[in-house]
Structures are given as C-alpha cells and as structure tokens.
Amino acid sequence: MLEAVRATDPEIRRRALERLAAAYWRPVYTYLRLHWREPEEEARDLAQGFFVALIERDLAARWDPSRARFRTWVRTCLDSFVADERRAAGRRKRGGGAVHVPLEAEGIEDELAGAIAPSTEDPDTFFRREWIRGLFTGSVRALRDELRAAGRETRLRLFERYDLADEADRPTYARLATEESLDIAKVGNELYAARARLRALVLERLRECTSDEAEYRAEARELFGTDEP
Amino acid sequence: MNRLSDEALAHLRDVTERPELPGDRYEIHERLGRGGMGTVWRATDRELARDVAVKVMTLPAASDRERGRLQREAHILARLEHPGIVPIHDIGQLADGRLWYAMKLVRGVALDRAVESVSALPARLRLFLRLCETVEFAHVQGVIHRDLKPANVMVGPFGEVLVMDWGVAKVLGEPEEGEPAAPPSAGAADASGGAATDGGAATDSTSPGTVLGTPGWMAPEQAAGRAHTVDPRADVFGLGRILHALVGSEPPRRLAAIVARAEASRPEDRYGTASELAADIDRFLSGTAVSAYREGALEKLGRLVERHRVAILLLLAYVVMRSLLFLWGDR
C-alpha cells in the first residue's frame, strides 16, 4: 500500500491516500480528541490536514521501516504535525489542493462520549490501543452488515449478545440457547462462525494498514490474544 | 454503535485467536504461552481422555517455506522418540488455514526457574547430565537443536528434563531455506571433529533469516550467520552456556575448566560431542580427573584424599587400633 502512496501518478496517490485515511482516521481522530484534547471541529480539520500533509509533504517517503513500524511512525508524524500546526499563527485553510480526504467521522463522536485518555499512559501505547480498537470496530461493523445482508439475524444476535457484551452482562450459552430455541452446540457453532469471519475481516484491514508482509505478520502476532495492552 | 469498551475489545481479541480444531476430538482451554511461530494451548483430547498441548500458528502460512517450518518441527519431534523430548500426537490445519499440532502436555517449569529450588551442585549437575543425554541422542539422529537455553529446557515434577522448541533445529543432510546450494567442496568446510556438516562451502552469508538462535546463548559461528554449516559443537556451546548458568559464580576449578572448554569460542576448542562433555561432568562428580583440567601434584593429592576419604579414614582407624593393641599387648 505504501508503494502506491509514493506513486508519481496523482490519481494512484489519491486513491492510496484514501485507503490510508480509511485505515487510520479512527485512531488518528481519537488520538487528536483524547490525547491532544482538540475540540471536535479542530480534530476533524487536523486529521484532514494530516493525511493531506502525509502526501503533499512527501512524509510517507521518509518512513524508515528498519526503525519503526508504520503505525508508530504515523503517530510520531501526527505529534509533530499537531505541534507545528499549533505553533502556526491561526489555522490555514487546509485541504485546498487537489486532494480531499473523505473522513467518515459520522458517529464517532457518539462513540467517544465519555471516553477519556488515561493521562499516565504513554502516547504510543494509547495510539496502538486506539488503532487496534479501530481495526476491530470497523470489522465488527462490516460483519454486522454482512450478516444482515445474508439474513443471518440469529448469528448476529448471538454475536452481539455474547461477544460484544462486557463480562458482567455476558449470558451463558445455555441461556442463549433457551432464548433462541437452539441447542447449545448450535450456539457454539454460530458464535464460532461469526468469530472466524470477524478474524478474517480484521486481518483484511490489518493488511491495508501495514506496509509489507513482514510487518503484517508481526502486527498480527500482537493483535490477537489478551496478554498485552 | 457504542465504542468497544476495553473489556469487550480484550474479549474479541481473545476469541478471534482461539482455535477450533476440526472434529470433536479436542477441547481448547487456556493459553500456555506464545512463541515466535504461534501460540500453545492446553486442550483435552476427548478420545483418549487426557490433556495435551496444542501449538497453533498465528497465521496461515504465507508460503511453502513457512508451512515448512511448523511441519519440520513436527517431523523432528516425531523422529526423536526419547524421554527427554515431547512426543507429538497429531497434526492438522484449521478451517482458516492455520497449521497446528498436538503434543504431550508438559507440566513443569523452565530450567532457570526449576534450579531455584535445587541449590546443591551435584543435584544440578545431574539434571544437566540428563540434558546432555537428550542432546546427544538428537545428534546421533542427525538433529542439531541450535537454540539451547534454560528457557527451552523444562523440568517436570519428577525431575524429568525435556528439551523443547525444535523450531530452528537443523537436520543434517537436509537442505535449508536460504542455504547456499554449493556443491560440497573438500576442505572448505571446517572438518575437524564432530559430525560432518552437509558438505557446503562455508559462506559468510548474513542474509536475513540466516541468523537463527538467541543472542547470548548461541555459538559464535552461528551468530556470525553460518547457521547452515554448524555441527553438534554449536549445541555443545549452548550446553556450556547453560552449565555456566547452573554452576554459579565460583565453581570449583575443575568444573570451571569444563565450562570453559564447553563454551570455547572456537568450535575446535570445545568438546566434540555432548557425551564427551557429559563424561567429564561424570568424572567431576565421582572425583576422578577431568579431561578439561590439568591438575598440579598437590591438587591431585587433595582430590584423591577427597575421593578416597572413607577408605583413608578406615585405614587410619585400622592403623590407630593396631598401634593401640600393640601398645597394650606390650604391657
């Protein structure tokens, strides 16, 4: 994907930029809102400007894969971008060039309501968690759309009731089986099918926002499981 | 949609990794650990009603080469039937393409933790001897481990010693990924002692993937990127490092000499095989002269006195008794 970001053809570059923004806008926006404590409007503006700058200032070309993961590098760039912008007197009108990044920030404010950035956490851990949250949020959405389109309402309900619930509200398989008039094994199978598809969707997204096979695999190793932050 | 809470996110990260093995045979429980290739889970084998460990790759293999790594490890385990090596029971592929294999569940702790409760030197050395036996067995079967370190050795509740993690092992006579396909050229390879390496001209290739093993534990020749051409003495080095860690900071001189020979930087200065190393440890334990150490006359006397202490005491007692009897009888 990064190859395309560096392409000379503006059309290819624009499309690459859109993909980059699609993969990263959620963690970038959340980071701007919670870590930098930018108000809604400014955060949106900054996010937009950031993705444009990535291309126009040729920032992507300066990334050195041997020194940092792409994710970490994006976060570092974002930090200096915000610092620069804050220093600049007033905010210039951004995004005025050939590139416009569609940020589907729709609904994200509702998601963020009540969320606070833990002040003790180091920025990279915070950004990383938001990035993972972004991968899963987008994938859960896609899964939901898919299941609805395929008419698999039961599978979707089971998934939402069980896998999206917090520990305390999570029903037992037996309870779900009674509620849905299914046998327990079937509940297990439905859940497993939903998770398997979710996993595939997460991995598709991961591929979009990593630079190469090696980084993709390294990130995947740390994505699943609960051992670390 | 609400923001995924930290808790829900953690749950999703967990359930999307949890494998579902085909059929009803295995029930997956908790994670036992993670490694470079994948995650190891505790599972119940319902057919045989026993617990096993199941290793599952993180992702489907991207290439035949990657597929090869886990399969190779499985094949090595299958080939090395020995009480010091976990037996493998089953191998397969998940619906999404991830490879897995089931092996004996080891209920033990890594060597470094295990020896915390074993302070006596002879007891530690006896554990080490068992480790040497297993490594020697593998060598005789033509397999070099290449990643020996305390974390890869498990000690079970009955003192059984298991050598784990054969993922980067070398099978002598089998070509490896990235290995220069040069024909064997006489004299090019380091041919002194040990088993023959698989021919090859020793290139100093340091292309990525060539350096396998763990820094601090692997032999210098392996760290230098010549992993393809290493011979059993690379494992002797690993054993030497482990021994070093086991004997503490001030081992007896003869033992220190054994350590030094085992972990010598040049392969030709080391013991040629794990069993030669074990033999010296054995000699040390029984108080006979070790091959790694040339002792002075006084030291030799000291060692002999130490070794034959009981006999010498008996002899002395005898002499004293005789003298007393003699004196008495004289009166």
Ligand SMILES: Nc1ncnc2c1ncn2[C@@H]1O[C@H](COP(=O)(O)OP(=O)(O)OP(=O)(O)O)[C@@H](O)[C@H]1O
């Ligand atoms: N047969 C087993 N029984 C019990 N626990 C095991 C077994 N095999 C592995 N483990 C646990 O799982 C962990 C991961 O093992 P694994 O072999 O995947 O990785 P590793 O030893 O860290 O090596 P590497 O990263 O080089 O592949 C180990 O540290 C160990 O705690």
